Amino acid sequence: MNDFPLPVRAERSNPLARVFDELIDFCRARSMFMLHYCTGCGAIELPPAMTSRFDMERLGIQPMVTPRQADILLITGYVSIKTLKRVILTYEQMGSPKYVIGICSCTVNGGMYWQSYATAKKLNEYLPVDVYIAGCMPRPEAVIEGLRKLMGEIKAGRANSWERYFREYDRYLAAQQNLFGPNWQTPTDIIGEARDYQLYGPGTEGRHTELLQQHQVPLQPLRMTLHSDVEKSS
Amino acid sequence: MRPENYQAQSHPPSHEYELNFGPNHPGIEGNYALQVRLHGDTVVSAHADGGYLHRGFEKLMEGRLWIQNIALVPRICVPDPVPMEVCYSLAIEDISGLQVPERAKWLRVLQLELSRIAAHLFYFGGHAATTGMYSPSFWGVADRDLILDRFEELSGGRVYHIFNIPGGVRRDIPEGFLGRVSALLDYLEARLPEYDDLLFRNQVFVRRSKGVGVIDQQQALAWGVTGPNLRATGLGFDVRRDDPYLIYNQLDFEIPTEDSGCCWARTLVRRSELQQSIRICRQVIAALPDIGGPVRAPIPNPLAWNVPVGESYTRVESSKGELAYYVLSTGGEKPYRVHVRGPSAMHAVQVLEKMVTGGRLEDVAQIMFSLDACPPEVDR
Numbered sequence: 001m002n003d004f005p006l007p008v009r010a011e012r013s014n015p016l017a018r019v020f021d022e023l024i025d026f027c028r029a030r031s032m033f034m035l036h037y038c039t040g041c042g043a044i045e046l047p048p049a050m051t052s053r054f055d056m057e058r059l060g061i062q063p064m065v066t067p068r069q070a071d072i073l074l075i076t077g078y079v080s081i082k083t084l085k086r087v088i089l090t091y092e093q094m095g096s097p098k099y100v101i102g103i104c105s106c107t108v109n110g111g112m113y114w115q116s117y118a119t120a121k122k123l124n125e126y127l128p129v130d131v132y133i134a135g136c137m138p139r140p141e142a143v144i145e146g147l148r149k150l151m152g153e154i155k156a157g158r159a160n161s162w163e164r165y166f167r168e169y170d171r172y173l174a175a176q177q178n179l180f181g182p183n184w185q186t187p188t189d190i191i192g193e194a195r196d197y198q199l200y201g202p203g204t205e206g207r208h209t210e211l212l213q214q215h216q217v218p219l220q221p222l223r224m225t226l227h228s229d230v231e232k233s234s
Numbered sequence: 235m236r237p238e239n240y241q242a243q244s245h246p247p248s249h250e251y252e253l254n255f256g257p258n259h260p261g262i263e264g265n266y267a268l269q270v271r272l273h274g275d276t277v278v279s280a281h282a283d284g285g286y287l288h289r290g291f292e293k294l295m296e297g298r299l300w301i302q303n304i305a306l307v308p309r310i311c312v313p314d315p316v317p318m319e320v321c322y323s324l325a326i327e328d329i330s331g332l333q334v335p336e337r338a339k340w341l342r343v344l345q346l347e348l349s350r351i352a353a354h355l356f357y358f359g360g361h362a363a364t365t366g367m368y369s370p371s372f373w374g375v376a377d378r379d380l381i382l383d384r385f386e387e388l389s390g391g392r393v394y395h396i397f398n399i400p401g402g403v404r405r406d407i408p409e410g411f412l413g414r415v416s417a418l419l420d421y422l423e424a425r426l427p428e429y430d431d432l433l434f435r436n437q438v439f440v441r442r443s444k445g446v447g448v449i450d451q452q453q454a455l456a457w458g459v460t461g462p463n464l465r466a467t468g469l470g471f472d473v474r475r476d477d478p479y480l481i482y483n484q485l486d487f488e489i490p491t492e493d494s495g496c497c498w499a500r501t502l503v504r505r506s507e508l509q510q511s512i513r514i515c516r517q518v519i520a521a522l523p524d525i526g527g528p529v530r531a532p533i534p535n536p537l538a539w540n541v542p543v544g545e546s547y548t549r550v551e552s553s554k555g556e557l558a559y560y561v562l563s564t565g566g567e568k569p570y571r572v573h574v575r576g577p578s579a580m581h582a583v584q585v586l587e588k589m590v591t592g593g594r595l596e597d598v599a600q601i602m603f604s605l606d607a608c609p610p611e612v613d614r
C-alpha cells in the first residue's frame with residue numbers, strides 16, 4: 001500500500017491558517033459519510049456494525065446513498081470485474097477528499113478466490129486504498145477499528161492517498177486498461193481535475209492516458225424533451 | 235449506467251423512462267441490479283442484471299480438494315450459510331456411503347434451524363426498511379447477533395462456521411451450550427409479540443404490502459418458485475417433510491402456509507416458520523443429552539481423499555427455498571463437477587422480472603426483498 005508514500009501535507013506559514021487546517025481535519029474525521037458498495041460477502045457484517053449492537057453512528061459515521069456526498073468508499077469484499085467497473089466509476093464521482101477502505105482479505109490479495117477467473121485480485125492496483133481491514137470476514141469490531149484508524153490518519157493530515165489517483169493516474173489507468181481492455185473509459189475527466197486541484201504530477205499523463213485520449217469521445221449533453229414536445233410529436 | 239456505453243443516446247420522445255435499481259444499493263441485500271422501464275409510476279418492463287458477484291464457484295470447486303471446498307461453499311449464500319455446508323456434506327456422504335453418527339445429525343439440525351431463524355430475522359428487518367420502517371431492521375439485526383454469538387461459541391466464526399464436514403460435525407458442543415441456546419430461544423419467543431406489534435400488525439406495513447407482488451400457485455410452480463415463497467401461495471411443500479433428510483422425520487413440526495401469495499403473505503409465512511424453527515430447536519435440545527456417541531465418522535486422510543466414483547443429487551430446505559447440490563465424482567481427489575441449484579436464481583431473475591411488471595415504482599424494492607433472494611447465490 002505504501003509503495004509511493006505521500007508527504008504529510010505541508011504546513012502553512014500563517015498560524016491562523018494552520019489552526020484552520022487542523023480544525024477542518026478534526027471536523028472531517030468526526031463526520032464521515034460512507035458509501036458502502038456491497039461488493040462481496042463482507043457486507044453482511046456491516047448491518048451489525050451500523051445498528052444498535054456496535055453502533056458506528058456514535059463515531060459520526062453514517063451511511064450515505066449517493067457518491068457525490070460521501071467521504072468514504074467502503075469496498076466490502078471481493079470485487080468481480082463487472083463490479084470493479086462500477087466501483088471505479090463511483091470512486092471518480094466522489095468529491096475530494098475521499099477515502100477508500102478495503103474490507104476483507106479478498107480486497108488485499110484475492111483471498112480465497114485467488115484463482116478465480118472473475119475477480120480482480122488487488123484493489124490498490126486500481127484505486128488508492130487508505131486502510132485495509134483483513135480477515136475473512138472481519139468482525140464488526142475490526143471494521144470499527146479500521147475506521148477509527150482512518151479517523152486518526154485524517155486528523156493527523158496523513159490520509160491523502162486520494163491525491164495519488166490524480167498524481168499517478170497513468171499507473172492506475174494502466175491496470176484498469178489491462179483488465180478491461182484498451183477501450184476502457186469513464187465519464188470523468190481526471191486529468192482536467194488534476195490540473196484544477198493543482199495535483200498534476202509527472203505520473204498523471206503517460207502512455208495509457210494517450211491511448212485513452214485517442215479513442216475517447218467527448219461527452220454530449222443530453223437533450224431534454226419537455227412534456228409538451230412529447231404531446232406534439234406523438 | 236454501464237461504463238462501457240455511457241454515451242448519451244437519443245430516443246424518440248416518449249413518456250417512458252428507464253430507472254436503475256442497484257447495483258449499489260438495491261432492495262435486496264447485496265450487489266444486484268434491476269433495470270425498470272416506467273410509464274409514470276407504473277413499471278412497464280423489468281430486466282434483471284446480475285453477475286456482479288460472479289466468482290465462478292463451480293469452476294473453483296473443481297480445482298480444490300473435497301475437503302477444501304467445505305470452506306468455499308458457505309460463501310455461496312452469505313445470510314444463511316449452514317444449509318450449504320450440510321447439503322454439500324450430505325452429497326459426499328451419499329456418494330461415499332459414509333454413515334453419519336446419530337448425534338451429528340441432531341447437531342446439524344440444530345444449526346440448520348438456528349441459521350434459518352437468523353436469516354428470517356435479517357429478512358424482516360430488511361423488508362420493513364423497504365417500506366420506510368427502520369426500527370424493525372435494528373431489532374432484527376440485534377436479535378440475529380445473539381444467534382451469531384452462539385454460533386461463534388460453537389464454531390469460532392460468526393457468519394461462516396465451516397462446522398459441518400463430510401462424516402459429521404467437527405467437534406462436540408461446549409459445556410452448557412444447550413442451556414444457553416434454550417435461553418436464547420425463550421428470549422426470541424418472548425420477542426415475537428413485540429415484533430407483531432412493531433411490524434406484522436402495523437398498519438403502515440400491512441397496507442403497503444398486502445396485495446402487492448401477487449403470484450398464484452400455478453404460476454409459482456411453473457416458474458420454479460420454492461420454499462417460503464411457494465408456501466405463501468398455499469402449497470405446503472417443504473423438503474424437510476416431503477423428502478426428509480437427517481432426522482427431520484422424527485421431529486414434530488408444521489408447515490405454515492398462506493393463500494394470497496402477496497408480499498404480506500410471504501412475510502407471514504416466514505414469521506410462522508420462525509415459531510416452527512424454535513419448536514424444532516427445543517425438540518433437539520430435549521433429545522440431545524440422551525444421544526451419545528461420536529459426532530464424526532472417521533474419514534480417510536482428508537488431504538488425500540479419493541471419494542469413490544459416483545454422483546449424487548441432494549436437496550435440503552434452506553431459508554430461501556429448495557437448495558440442491560449435484561456432485562459428480564470420478565474417483566479423484568477433487569470433484570469432477572459440482573452444480574449448485576439455488577433457490578434464489580429462480581426467484582431473483584425470472585420471477586422478479588415478471589412480478590414487478592405492472593406494479594408501482596415504490597413497490598419494486600419491496601417486491602425484490604419480499605422474495606428473499608440472495609444475490610451471491612444467484613451469481614455464484
Ligand code: SF4
Pocket residue numbers: 040041042076077078103104105106107111112135136137138309
Ligand atoms: S475475505 Fe472472505 S468474507 Fe471477505 S469477501 Fe472474501 S471470501 Fe468473503
